[in-house]
Amino acid sequence: MIQLYQPLNFMGMVYREIKQAIIDIEKMFGVLHREAEIKDAADAKPLAVTAGTVRFEDVRFAYEPTRPILKGISFEVPAGKTVAIVGPSGAGKSTISRLLFRLYDVSGGKILIDGQDIRAVTQDSLRAAIGMVPQDTVLFNDTIRYNIRYGRWDASDAEVEEAARLAQIDHFIRMAPMGYETQVGERGLKLSGGEKQRVAIARTVLKAPPILALDEATSALDTHTEHEIQGALDRVAKNRTSLVIAHRLSTIVGADEIIVLDQGRIAERGTHARLLAQGGLYASMWNRQREAEAAREKLAKMADSS
Numbered sequence: 001m002i003q004l005y006q007p008l009n010f011m012g013m014v015y016r017e018i019k020q021a022i023i024d025i026e027k028m029f030g031v032l033h034r035e036a037e038i039k040d041a042a043d044a045k046p047l048a049v050t051a052g053t054v055r056f057e058d059v060r061f062a063y064e065p066t067r068p069i070l071k072g073i074s075f076e077v078p079a080g081k082t083v084a085i086v087g088p089s090g091a092g093k094s095t096i097s098r099l100l101f102r103l104y105d106v107s108g109g110k111i112l113i114d115g116q117d118i119r120a121v122t123q124d125s126l127r128a129a130i131g132m133v134p135q136d137t138v139l140f141n142d143t144i145r146y147n148i149r150y151g152r153w154d155a156s157d158a159e160v161e162e163a164a165r166l167a168q169i170d171h172f173i174r175m176a177p178m179g180y181e182t183q184v185g186e187r188g189l190k191l192s193g194g195e196k197q198r199v200a201i202a203r204t205v206l207k208a209p210p211i212l213a214l215d216e217a218t219s220a221l222d223t224h225t226e227h228e229i230q231g232a233l234d235r236v237a238k239n240r241t242s243l244v245i246a247h248r249l250s251t252i253v254g255a256d257e258i259i260v261l262d263q264g265r266i267a268e269r270g271t272h273a274r275l276l277a278q279g280g281l282y283a284s285m286w287n288r289q290r291e292a293e294a295a296r297e298k299l300a301k302m303a304d305s306s
């Protein structure tokens with residue numbers, strides 16, 4: 001009986017592992033059925049990245065036909081530069097990065113990379129060219145090494161560790177019970193939002209894509225974590241075309257251009273200094289965030305001294 005039970009037990013385990021892996025992959029790509037709706041054109045060619053310029057031309061989009069989300073968005077991220085998208089919650093910021101990754105097709109206008117419409121190229125080549133650092137990074141129930149290597153399967157152990165160092169997560173990993181072989185996930189090491197995001201950054205370092213799309217986590221991070229993530233990102237973004245969806249304005253002060261999105265339209269655009277001087281929506285968002293940060297710091301100090 002035991003002899004029969006053991007293989008069954010093993011098969012059960014394998015089944016659970018496979019099922020979990022499928023769930024992880026589904027989570028990673030948003031929703032699977034949505035993926036199926038996006039098809040390669042019959043004559044799709046591989047994307048040829050020459051410089052890495054990203055262009056949105058009068059992009060319109062709606063998840064549901066009756067509710068337009070993006071109402072004619074045009075901007076360019078010149079090769080190697082950083083453009084940040086900011087704006088109130090629900091303005092359509094994350095939608096922009098989803099469209100660039102072609103999780104959905106635009107309803108109007110077009111998105112071009114080095115002059116090629118992303119609908120005319122293969123999805124594989126498009127996604128290979130873009131490093132996505134999403135808001136919520138999905139981790140596999142596997143070792144931390146495996147989770148970083150997901151960025152490039154043929155990376156050596158030394159490369160994985162170098163990527164972790166660049167992403168400023170190496171120190172944290174070395175403190176874990178089994179270092180890089182520590183299991184993460186439900187039954188293993190739990191990572192905070194900031195740590196997960198650094199794993200995503202390490203994956204991107206390994207992938208070394210010409211274009212970077214960063215969707216900053218909405219959750220408030222403490223100043224130290226924010227500083228660490230920022231340092232890691234600055235290194236990854238160097239000399240890469242970067243589109244940053246930002247919630248904390250302090251992280252994008254140095255962007256080459258900041259686009260302020262409001263209700264699916266570009267309300268303002270310019271550098272941090274110019275937008276502040278303009279005294280519009282960006283300036284009021286900036287002032288509000290400064291006040292909130294000052295209040296948080298004051299509270300933290302009061303807690304420390306009590």
Ligand code: ATP
Pocket residue numbers: 063064069087088089090091092093094095096218247
């Ligand atoms: P936040 O700052 O809160 O992250 P955002 O500016 O990034 O917001 P998006 O995530 O782009 O906003 O969403 C824009 C609008 O589209 C929101 O009103 C949201 O409810 C809606 N939306 C997002 N995803 C879907 C979806 N899968 N189906 C239908 N509506 C959606």
